[in-house]
Amino acid sequence: MRPELKEYKFDTMLWSTFVAASKLKNGSEKEYRSMLPYIPYFNNTVDALLKLGEPGRLFIECIAKYFENYITARERGFHNAVTTFCFSPAILYAMDVFPICLEVISVAQTFAYKRGTAEFLDYCNEAGYTETSCSSQRGTLGAFLAGLGADIDMILTNTPGVCDTNANAFAFAAAYLNKPFFSLDIPPVLVDPRTDEFQDSDFRALISFLEKQTGRKLDQDRLRIVLDEVAKQEEIVAELEDLARIVPNPLPVAYNLMVYASRFLFSGMKECTAVLESMRRIGTDNADNGLSGLSGGVEKLRTFFCYIDHYTNSLKLWDFLDRNGICYQGNILSRSWADTAPHVKEYHTEAASYSFDDTDLDSMIRTMAGHNARMPMIKSIRGPYDAPDMWLQDTLSLAKMYNADCIIYNGTPGCRNTWGMVKLLARDTEKAGIPTFIMYGDAFDDRVESWEASQDRLEEFFRVRRLMP
Amino acid sequence: MNKAFMEAALTLNNSYVREWKGAGNKIVGYTCSYVPDELFSAAGILPYRIRGFGATEATIGDTYFGPFICSLPKAMLQLAGEGKFDFLDGAIITPGCDSMRRLDECWRKAGEDIAGIMPKFFFHFGVPHKYTDYSVKWFIDEILRLKSAIEEHFGTTITEEKIRESIRLFNKSRDLLEEFDRLRITDAPAITGTEAMAVILAGTTMPRAPYVELLEKLLNGIKKSGTRISGMTRLMLVGSASDDVNLVKLIEGNRAIVVGDNLCFGSRFHVDRVDEDGEPIESLARRYLAKNECPRMYGEYAGRLKMLMDKADKAKVDGVILQNIRFCDLHGSENGLFERDLERAGIPCLKIEREYGPLVETGRLKMRVDAFLERIGQRRQTA
Numbered sequence: 001m002r003p004e005l006k007e008y009k010f011d012t013m014l015w016s017t018f019v020a021a022s023k024l025k026n027g028s029e030k031e032y033r034s035m036l037p038y039i040p041y042f043n044n045t046v047d048a049l050l051k052l053g054e055p056g057r058l059f060i061e062c063i064a065k066y067f068e069n070y071i072t073a074r075e076r077g078f079h080n081a082v083t084t085f086c087f088s089p090a091i092l093y094a095m096d097v098f099p100i101c102l103e104v105i106s107v108a109q110t111f112a113y114k115r116g117t118a119e120f121l122d123y124c125n126e127a128g129y130t131e132t133s134c135s136s137q138r139g140t141l142g143a144f145l146a147g148l149g150a151d152i153d154m155i156l157t158n159t160p161g162v163c164d165t166n167a168n169a170f171a172f173a174a175a176y177l178n179k180p181f182f183s184l185d186i187p188p189v190l191v192d193p194r195t196d197e198f199q200d201s202d203f204r205a206l207i208s209f210l211e212k213q214t215g216r217k218l219d220q221d222r223l224r225i226v227l228d229e230v231a232k233q234e235e236i237v238a239e240l241e242d243l244a245r246i247v248p249n250p251l252p253v254a255y256n257l258m259v260y261a262s263r264f265l266f267s268g269m270k271e272c273t274a275v276l277e278s279m280r281r282i283g284t285d286n287a288d289n290g291l292s293g294l295s296g297g298v299e300k301l302r303t304f305f306c307y308i309d310h311y312t313n314s315l316k317l318w319d320f321l322d323r324n325g326i327c328y329q330g331n332i333l334s335r336s337w338a339d340t341a342p343h344v345k346e347y348h349t350e351a352a353s354y355s356f357d358d359t360d361l362d363s364m365i366r367t368m369a370g371h372n373a374r375m376p377m378i379k380s381i382r383g384p385y386d387a388p389d390m391w392l393q394d395t396l397s398l399a400k401m402y403n404a405d406c407i408i409y410n411g412t413p414g415c416r417n418t419w420g421m422v423k424l425l426a427r428d429t430e431k432a433g434i435p436t437f438i439m440y441g442d443a444f445d446d447r448v449e450s451w452e453a454s455q456d457r458l459e460e461f462f463r464v465r466r467l468m469p
Numbered sequence: 470m471n472k473a474f475m476e477a478a479l480t481l482n483n484s485y486v487r488e489w490k491g492a493g494n495k496i497v498g499y500t501c502s503y504v505p506d507e508l509f510s511a512a513g514i515l516p517y518r519i520r521g522f523g524a525t526e527a528t529i530g531d532t533y534f535g536p537f538i539c540s541l542p543k544a545m546l547q548l549a550g551e552g553k554f555d556f557l558d559g560a561i562i563t564p565g566c567d568s569m570r571r572l573d574e575c576w577r578k579a580g581e582d583i584a585g586i587m588p589k590f591f592f593h594f595g596v597p598h599k600y601t602d603y604s605v606k607w608f609i610d611e612i613l614r615l616k617s618a619i620e621e622h623f624g625t626t627i628t629e630e631k632i633r634e635s636i637r638l639f640n641k642s643r644d645l646l647e648e649f650d651r652l653r654i655t656d657a658p659a660i661t662g663t664e665a666m667a668v669i670l671a672g673t674t675m676p677r678a679p680y681v682e683l684l685e686k687l688l689n690g691i692k693k694s695g696t697r698i699s700g701m702t703r704l705m706l707v708g709s710a711s712d713d714v715n716l717v718k719l720i721e722g723n724r725a726i727v728v729g730d731n732l733c734f735g736s737r738f739h740v741d742r743v744d745e746d747g748e749p750i751e752s753l754a755r756r757y758l759a760k761n762e763c764p765r766m767y768g769e770y771a772g773r774l775k776m777l778m779d780k781a782d783k784a785k786v787d788g789v790i791l792q793n794i795r796f797c798d799l800h801g802s803e804n805g806l807f808e809r810d811l812e813r814a815g816i817p818c819l820k821i822e823r824e825y826g827p828l829v830e831t832g833r834l835k836m837r838v839d840a841f842l843e844r845i846g847q848r849r850q851t852a
Contacts, residue, residue: 128805160598175770201603419535420571
């Protein structure tokens with residue numbers, strides 16, 4: 001690792017970076033344009049987000065606030081916890097524990113720095129963590145292993161049974177840093193009374209763990225407030241998903257990213273609601289006026305990403321889609337599985353979704369357990385890919401429902417759970433008549449395959465399958 | 470050593486399997502040490518640990534699995550696709566790890582393309598990743614689900630008494646293997662690590678009753694034997710699934726002896742007895758789930774480190790070889806922690822990443838092991 005990287009806490013640097021970015025538009029347009037050259041590797045990301053207007057600005061503010069929250073948690077008498085993107089932070093906020101989501105912070109780094117997380121990825125290997133592990137956690141984990149992040153209180157995950165490389169990252173960190181560790185375990189079948197009972201008990205054990213670590217009892221009223229906010233957010237996400245079905249799709253391509261990132265950061269908190277509400281306002285206006293969310297105004301193709309996006313510097317994936325009139329019809333990260341979601345109503349059984357019930361503590365715990373059990377990946381990658389309610393069913397249904405012309409898989413080489421069966425999935429989706437492309441790059445590490453090479457291959461796919469001229 | 474052990478360890482369709490099938494009996498394969506063998510034995514079925522041993526290519530494995538996947542399940546699928554497991558009447562797939570659990574889908578899809586490679590009984594057996602009261606309860610239900618499926622498919626009834634009988638038989642073999650382990654760690658053992666590996670492996674591929682008989686004869690033979698191996702560098706082998714006696718042979722060469730291991734095809738297979746007095750299904754659930762030596766049981770590193778250090782201490786090892794198959798992040802990462810902590814405790818370690826298979830990397834592995842043995846030798850000289 002370069003010595004200069006060790007000069008400052010990496011997350012404090014990111015916090016300052018995003019705070020500064022959120023204020024860039026406070027001056028005149030000329031001042032703004034003059035400032036951009038001073039952030040040569042971050043300017044395209046900032047510009048792309050700020051071009052989106054209020055939602056983009058709120059989103060950047062959201063990220064800045066997130067860093068502030070967890071970095072300063074301990075000095076404010078609160079706690080923080082290293083956690084993962086598919087672990088709903090709502091329960092943590094209800095207990096004044098501020099989450100440190102490794103994957104989202106990795107993305108913040110790849111968006112902000114030319115080098116992305118490369119040196120932290122490599123530092124993990126020096127510390128004994130395998131280079132074949134998923135880069136999404138590794139990119140930020142390396143910084144914490146090197147002692148370059150905020151002091152942390154505990155480590156949580158909910159991926160055993162879903163993703164080994166994810167769960168292993170957190171177990172490794174707990175052992176390496178000697179921190180308290182708790183994992184929610186995930187049974188292989190989603191709709192099953194045994195699963196519900198197990199998840200309920202497991203969630204209660206999580207609450208006991210958090211109470212022990214924080215020395216505070218779970219406050220029911222506080223939990224109810226957070227849950228009500230989660231419910232409100234799920235309603236807005238459902239509306240956004242409905243808007244995405246319209247032709248042309250009135251939502252700009254980057255909205256999907258902002259939907260899931262906001263929820264990963266601030267589920268159950270006003271910050272997330274503000275971003276979602278702002279997106280809904282613009283999306284609804286566009287829909288009322290028959291406008292496409294694409295900057296060119298003409299929708300040429302609709303893509304559905306069946307896994308995750310590509311987080312290279314400067315939002316190049318979204319820029320590529322937008323420039324080429326390719327509409328982004330979502331991925332598995334942005335979906336809500338609340339019973340109000342349009343795709344749940346359209347093709348799912350009620351039992352596969354979850355509903356909000358804040359009657360009493362028991363019902364709220366059931367709701368939280370159900371919510372957590374239906375977070376992205378947790379919901380649909382837990383069992384065999386072709387089992388009911390799992391990845392194939394979700395992918396095919398969502399692709400059809402959102403009128404996708406093709407399906408694109410992108411992940412990381414560390415993703416054992418999907419690389420174990422993505423060829424089978426692609427075979428089935430092709431049989432169903434939807435052209436499907438498997439990207440072999442790394443969503444978080446351009447050194448595996450440069451974005452330019454990935455883009456060439458995507459373009460080739462579109463050409464060969466006659467999806468684009 | 471009785472040649473039967475080596476034959477059973479080196480031949481998938483070994484003479485015991487052929488004899489068992491010839492008598493009209495059933496065989497069910499499984500992929501992970503968290504599957505309770507006793508249940509099958511109680512049903513009159515031979516539980517058979519599916520292996521990748523003997524695969525010489527990965528054409529079939531690579532067709533269904535993606536590229537970034539452990540070569541062990543690929544080798545298993547390869548063998549299944551080549552018809553090498555045709556003697557199986559059933560297969561149990563567990564979420565031992567992500568690569569292994571996807572053998573479920575890959576085998577099924579390969580079965581759509583290659584006629585006759587699907588065992589008629591195919592079962593996805595869930596195993597929790599933590600040991601708590603509620604996970605034990607879930608696991609008891611899962612074992613009962615498996616029991617019902619076996620009974621229904623094979624038209625048999627697994628009575629409580631048969632399970633108790635089976636538990637007693639398997640415990641007997643565990644006791645014998647524990648004794649065997651004690652004989653392995655004496656100052657001058659009578660058996661090499663290569664032979665020991667074959668003895669333990671044989672137990673995963675043959676009926677338990679004759680295995681117990683063979684073990685008893687072996688132990689008597691060892692006690693009476695005048696052969697003693699001394700002057701060798703004493704090693705322990707740890708890490709990813711390893712079912713190839715030739716790997717141990719390569720490590721030992723003529724300068725070292727593997728006196729202990731912590732492998733799921735090795736001593737982890739027989740550690741801990743099943744409680745014979747309790748309700749039998751619950752006893753099975755508790756024994757199999759509590760056996761936390763595998764890093765798939767997250768958050769239990771401290772316990773595993775202590776167990777490993779105790780083993781290393783008792784076996785008076787000069788060094789520990791920590792190996793993992795490429796893309797086995799669970800063992801690979803835990804090996805990184807073991808290396809840090811064992812080295813701190815003064816135990817030399819060699820961390821190796823390798824491919825599973827017919828020792829395609831013999832030269833590289835041999836060179837690294839030799840260098841490790843030299844390091845240990847120099848350490849001795851300076852001590």
